[in-house]
Amino acid sequence: MSNNLPGNPHEEDAMMYSCEASEIQAHEDHERLILAQQATTHATLALAYEQRTTTLVHALLSDSLVTDGKYDELQAEVRQRLGLGENK
Secondary structure (H helix, E strand, C coil), X not given: CCCCCCCCCCHHHHHHHHHHHHCCCCCCHHHHHHHHHHHHHHHHHHHHHHHHHHHHHHHXXXXXXXXXXXXXXXXXXXXXXXXCCCCC
């Protein structure tokens, strides 16, 4: 299964639970419901992660960070969240 949101630790879990919940013959009704709830939870976490990344990118583009000395830390976190690896 490929990760469509590199750097996002919740996307793969959301897809896995979603696929498992859709296998009608493999699980009882109550088990599929639990799997669907887990998929929804992880999808929500993945969305929140992406929203936080967007907020960090906007903060990175802010001029105030250059004077606060937070630029390097924030840049490293954004690169990690975008799946770009370590800042070199």
